[in-house]
Amino acid sequence: MPVAKGSTIDPARTRAAVLEAATPVLYERGLDGIGVAELCARIGVSKETLYRHFGTKDGLVQAILEARSERLTGWLTEAVAAAGDAPHDQLAAVFDALQRWYERPAFRGCAMVNASAQHHDDAVRAITARHLDRYLDLLTGIAARAGAADPGALGRQLLMLVEGATIVAAHHRTADTAGQARHAALTLLSAASAPDPP
């Protein structure tokens, strides 16, 4: 889908349009799976414009990953907020949201994790680390509100479930991955917040 033309020449708007159009292409093809020339042709923009706004292919990639991380965590945060006050329901909402993501035909796993597997670039790894930290904050908050004895540890366990479910969903498209992950997460939540058995 080419960048909209004919609209007002507004550099900020052009930059945003390039970002939005390039995101699914690089996600589908892989960061090194498409050259700048073909990418520009696909999104309907000249190389000069792309380089003026992002300086470098890596610069574009980093901008895409930053935006995607914020959009994704914002999306999950809204799902949690819409689930009411019960930590159980909030956690279930996270995996229900993930399920909708996994079902999309274009789903190819977490873009940040994929990018870190491709480039060993420090900037990309930093973006991925921040992304996981955002997830961790969200999950640790749920764990804390549930009264877990060690919310940080439970949060990390839930983070592993989220990332693991994403990996499995990207490679085994058949079964109800998010539903199984949700069941596991709720089991961990209730086990961590229940009073110690005698």
Added chain:
Amino acid sequence: MPVAKGSTIDPARTRAAVLEAATPVLYERGLDGIGVAELCARIGVSKETLYRHFGTKDGLVQAILEARSERLTGWLTEAVAAAGDAPHDQLAAVFDALQRWYERPAFRGCAMVNASAQHHDDAVRAITARHLDRYLDLLTGIAARAGAADPGALGRQLLMLVEGATIVAAHHRTADTAGQARHAALTLLSAASAPDPP
């Protein structure tokens, strides 16, 4: 570490040596992070030899991933076998083995999952899918021996924990990731094999 020279000229041995020497280099640098020329220089073999044995860079990559998947699952299978008959101990042994992997300085996540994130090549994706199936068989077996009501579902949940722990360990090197994953896995195991609460 260059391929050992001076030894008997044995094509099968040369092939195995190339495979072994190239594995850590491609794992560290990424599949597209090093060219064939530099790779050959690093492992001390000529391009002609490499291409005669593997035909293509992709052929080498696939051979490496096949061998690595078998070695890795064999390693975990042995750890399980050495842990005795109790499913609880067998599952704990899996994560203890993972812990030793995560602690290695060269650890960079699962090579098969990383490769699938880089190439969208169907052959590579098939190898990764088989790799996850091997893990799943191992974990489902433990779940079945523990008397889980649905060993397949529990096995998939444990698989998500394994893969998620690997992702988290690759990006957050500080904390005791495998230990936390182990605790979560044992919680899921006991919850799934315990008689239903009244």
Added chain:
DNA sequence: CTTAGATCGAACCGATCGGTACGATCCCTG
């Protein structure tokens, strides 16, 4: 209407890529 900046399209650059070819060397086999 004029002007300055944003964009386009295409040519162009040096570097690197995966893969091939070839003569020289080495080692095992007969």
Added chain:
DNA sequence: CAGGGATCGTACCGATCGGTTCGATCTAAG
């Protein structure tokens, strides 16, 4: 000792890569 296959080192190939440059075109602002 003679021959054949495995290996080496190097040169080479066409293609593609990320990135730059430039004149033409367009648009918004003065």
